[in-house]
Amino acid sequence: MKETIQLTSLEPSDDLAPFVESFWMIENPSDEDEELSTFPDGGIDLYFFHNTQYPLHISLVGLETDSKLGSMPKHSILLGVRLKILAAEYLLSTSVADILNDRITLENGFAGIQLSDLENFNAFCEKLSQYFSAQLTGPIDSRKKRMSELIYQSHGAITVTEIAEEANWSSRQINRYFNKWLGLPLKSYCDIVRFRHSFDSLKAGELFPKEGFNDQSHYIKLIKKYSSLTPKQLAQNENDRFVQLYSQD
Structure with missing residues (x-):
């Protein structure tokens, strides 16, 4: 830092x-x-x-x-x-x-x-x-609570279908909720959460996470999509200007 x-x-x-x-x-x-x-x-x-x-x-x-x-x-x-x-x-x-x-x-x-x-x-x-x-004056919808738990517990490494089945809420309804309240579909949000979770591996000097990705090419593609950098460039954290890499402790 x-x-x-x-x-x-x-x-x-x-x-x-x-x-x-x-x-x-x-x-x-x-x-x-x-x-x-x-x-x-x-x-x-x-x-x-x-x-x-x-x-x-x-x-x-x-x-x-x-x-x-x-x-x-x-x-x-x-x-x-x-x-x-x-x-x-x-x-x-x-x-x-x-x-x-x-x-x-x-x-x-x-x-x-x-x-x-x-x-x-x-x-x-x-x-x-x-x-x-x-x-927090009223009850929380159990389907929404379970959906949120699944996303964060899996660090985004979960499919829309899996979330729908576990939360007992249809994929269409979930995506409608995401687009209404957040402005993007569920899959895009999960990809961002996976991207963010990969910071832990990068800080440890690992250029490919042990979990969350099926292959390295898919991982590199996701990293480039959200950072415009390769995993190696991101891990180097040139000039310590990537504030979120050192804010994950």
Whole structure:
């Protein structure tokens, strides 16, 4: 990881685990902007950004299907929460289909977060956790819960047919749900989750995962699709700019 970039993360409580993957914070305390690349990871993100130009800027980021090159401005801090697929319906009550590969700005005051809340990461996580817990007012559809569990437990290495049978929910209904709430079909989402899970192997110096892929050519094709790089190039993590590779611990 870049010595100037500081990364912190925290897992959610058990009751939020079906909807929240993690809370996280990235800081750049240096006098220079830092170049960072991001890749599709299957997460819906809430961003809470602060620097001298933007005292508090809140945005909702939809799922991504392409790699992006950006930068972390000097003397800035970015706190966020990475949400799982069911969060769109049950925590946000908002479809993110229209912001696939895009984002929208949210009004300041979302979830009661103020600028002062960005000064303490643990307090920030607790405040957001309380807000999210308050959104869970009704029962969760058992079919949707099982579908989500299967996707994440298998790291995306599962077919639409298998999910449909296990969740007792038709493939057509599942894809309708994904397109409505997330903006892409289930198979595409599973491919992104598989791509993201391969980071563990790449960090260990393994250019072909032990599980999740039938052959190496298929694996290389998927890596190139979502990163525009070969597994070897991705594993080299040139200039430590691939932030998600060192955020998987």
